[in-house]
Amino acid sequence: MNERGVNERGTNHPRHRNACEPGKVDAIIGCGSQPLCGLLWWLLILLMICQVPVSGLCESTSPRISFMPQWVPQAQFAGYMVAYDKGFYGNAGLDVEMRTGGPGKDCFASLSEESLTFCTGWLSTAIQKRASGERIVNLAQMLQRSGLLVVARAQSGIHTPEDLNGKRVGFWPGEFSVPGAACLRKHRLRVDVVPNYTTVTLFLKGPVDAIAAMWYNEYHMILNSGINPDELTVLRFPDMGVDFPEDGLYCREDAFLANPSMCVAFADASLKGWAYAFAHEEEALDIVMEYALRANTGTNRAHQRWMLARIKDLMLPAGEGRPMGILTRQDYERVGSELEKLSLIERLPRYDDFYKGRSADGDRNQTAGSRSR
């Protein structure tokens, strides 16, 4: 049902109509009287000549592309929703279908199955996938820091990572499990890992002692369940030596090689969406809330406001003047060597093969990638 909703949205959005759809041209020509049609023809030709440099991309290849974030619609993906709703994708000549992610939807799997063009995912997961042979490439690294936490009640006696030993801890299963596993291995912790599928109820209702939480999401959910920060112990993953930057934008390598400009256009439009979202917080929240309502996620604006602010903190870490969306070689290699060390991967794929986004100085990594092939 949710997917259907977004599909409808994708095709009906007024700002998303593509002027150079073939059917549309016919429709324009087909109308009106004969002498007027002649004039219109000429006008149209003139118009098309003018538009060629801009719409050349979609003229030549305007395949319907799809995008799905790794989780339900929320401010974590505000930039994409804003880019879509503000028509940034459409303006870039992209015909995007926005899909709804969520529990039970593995977007990397969808990517591999070629049913999805773009998705978001965690860097550690993506490196693991690439190392295990899935040929995916990173187009932009959105989050520069890890927002992962382990949250426990202060009264539970958990104050350090070591205190987790022997405790029941809720971790997300599947593609979100890599940093958790890394953390457990790094600290040689033996914990009773309980899969946490959806909410923080697992933590609130009491069957687990601690729970993995995103700083921008679950942590705030816990706070807004009436538990004050001073009643919680918060173990930040970066503090535990597992600072794996999370959300990045991915696509299949072959899709990228087939149409790199389209992929770059999508990444750029997404980044533009992010910039817009951070600059127009309330408008972005309006858009996010609309998506969330449609997906019936049961969220609220206060939560989304917190999330957007935290995502901004993670995308634009204070004190670093780096532009958005960059995966540095250092970060990549740091995460990769950590994963190697913990035997979560066997061999780290080459940075240039993996990353096809902007470099810190603004150049694209795609040329390097092409060269390396």
Added chain:
Amino acid sequence: MAAAFLGSHAFRRRGRLVRGARKTQSGPACRIAEPVKSQESLPGEALYQKMRFRGKELLARSPFPRIPFRKLLEYWMVLATQGVLELSVRDFHPSLWRRAMTVLVEKTNNSTREVQMIWRIRNSIVSKMTLLVMGGASLVFALVVTYSYLYSREIILNEAEQNARNLALSVAGRIEQEFRAVGKIPEGLARFLESQPCERERNLLALLRGVVSDNREIFGAAAAFEPGAFVKELRAYAPYFFKTDVGIQYVQIASPNYDYFQQDYYHITKLLNKPLWTEPYFDEGGGNILMVTYSVPLHWPSEQGKQGSFRGIITADVSLEWLAALVNSVRVEKSGYCFIISDTGKFVTYPRREYLMAESIFSIAEEQHSPRLRDMGRAMINSISGFEDIGSDLTSTEAFLAFAQIPSPGWSLAAVHPKEELFAEVTALHQRTVLLAAVGVGLLFAVSLWVARSLTRPLLRMADATRKVAKGDLDIDLTAIHTTDEVGQLARAFGHMVEGLKQRDFIRSTFGRYLTKEVVTRLIESQDGLKLGGEAREITLMMSDLRGFTALTSHMAPQDVISFLNRYLGRMVEILIEHRGIIDEIIGDGILSFFGAPEPLEDHPARAVACALTMQAAMAQINALNEADGLAHLEMGIAVHTGTVVVGNIGSEKRSKYGAVGSEVNFTGRMESYAVGGQVLISEATYGRIRDLVEVKHVMQAKMKGIPGKVMLYDVKGIKGRYQVTLPEKNETPRPWPERLKVLLWRLREKVVQETALQAWITHTSDTSAIILLGSRLEQWEDIRLVLHTSETDHVEGEVYGKVVSVSEKDHQYEALVRLTSMSPHVHKFFRQRASVA
């Protein structure tokens, strides 16, 4: 000094303020006047300039001599408007301040009325009293009303809190019962399935259907099993029955798109291994509604009392619609409502549907930036029941929130009580109280106004009366003041005072005719003016008398005597007062007066002589008037003597006068008898003091009774120096008549005309004297009466009085020089005719 000069000039020109000008000329005002000139032009400049000079006068009295008047007015104005004014109203004259304010009003663009209001309020007992009474009463009322409001509010709040808590508890109790009832059903089913192995799918489905169909509150029921725990070959098996519009529907929840193992109701129940009420959620597995699920763990049949391992769950779903209907049916005040939050603060029911599933009380608190609401939410989750003021954080109006826990699901039911409605009664009561208080204050205002008016009305009347009295009008009427209180007493006392003043005025005006102003003033105004007793003082005494008046009066009509005397005395008294003589006594035509007491006069001898000469000169006018009226021609004699006498209030307490006593007074009387008409005789003592000033016609020697030796008397005809009075020259040398005229002569003894008439002849006359020839000898200074006979039968009407000045013997006859003192108009006319013929 230029400004000061200008200022004083202006004062002189204005006349009325000469005193002010004098002040300006000396002392601090001069210094202050300087900075006032040539300042910027202001709206009220003209008037201000006019006032400047008055201002200087004020400044002289100002407690702040160095501050310019203009500044002072400004300060005053500020103080007046701020209500701190006390310094200058008393110091400055009100009328000037009023004008000063007019200037200031123009300057500061304030409304005149406002200032006048301040003025009036500050200056009226009525307004002061009314304001004080009103202020006091309002304060008391306000305190009482506030106290009663707060107190009754407190009571009502306590009561309301109890009621609200009870309401919340009772509603929560009802819901709890429902939940327990609902909970019992899956629990019962689970126990049943654990005790009686039910391996046939049909039986299980029938049981589940029964749960849904038999229980109104249960929307749906499911059993969900561990992989292969019911049907061995199925990884997931979860039959679900739920209500729809078309009856009970069956669905198999387990599907590739819906993994019930991941759902809270399964996952957490399994982990906890105990029954669980889930958070409200939107179920996509079958019902597609907002619901909560009660999930009971189902175990494998037990072995010897030991619980078997986890096999699955039995659930019962409760539609939030149903719960909302239940909660919404509870009435809270008029517009209050109930709602439920889950144990994580999420809204389970709420009048605003969009809150459900989305908002929690904490998200609202965060959006509203309300730590109070957050604390409220925590309290709701953590305590059994409570009552808190949440302001308008959750609702648009201020409200209280009562809450009670629903133990089974761990939820909390809250009842929102709008403050307005909770306090509706107390507010209404308070409004009535305030209204009553306002009416009371209004009545009090009227009463105090009336009282103050009734107090001040007589006072104002008296003030008017006082002003009238001050102007000299003593015809006041205070009979309208009837009260017997202090004001009435004051009015009566005032009336008495005015009566006293009237009497005094009467006394003053009546006795002023006989006493000089000085004496009257001294008597009335000096505290010991009426004290009997006196002092020895050297004064100059003057005695005047009309020659032959007493004798004359016997032939005159009484009316004529009085009008004659009034004319004569009126003029004489006038002259005396002009010369500041003190009239000691008026006896008939005689006046005894003195100079030099009670107020000491340096030049009393000269003054007295000048007065005497003036009086003598005035006789010509009086005689002219008398002749015109057909009255007798009279001559006056005056004696002036200086000596030490006793002056003071003489008499008894009942009747006394300011006068002089002593032998010198008697001496003056004697002297006077030597004076003939038109003569001013002064004594040696007086002459000695003004020797250089007086012109003496001749000197007489007189032998007086009781006084040894001769007394020198000086006939004065003028005085030089300051007074400059000279009597007109009179023809005093008797001239012979063409023929002598026969007269009948009567001698007067002790002012009484003797019976016997003597025959005599007038041979010579002058304006003032005559020479008479007769047979018998007359005594010097003897008074005589003559009747003129023109023939044997005819005589000139009227008579002549005279005094024998000298007598000489001639041919056995005696020739007497007679000074004529009075004569009838006819005689006077006759004499003049004769003189002209001669």
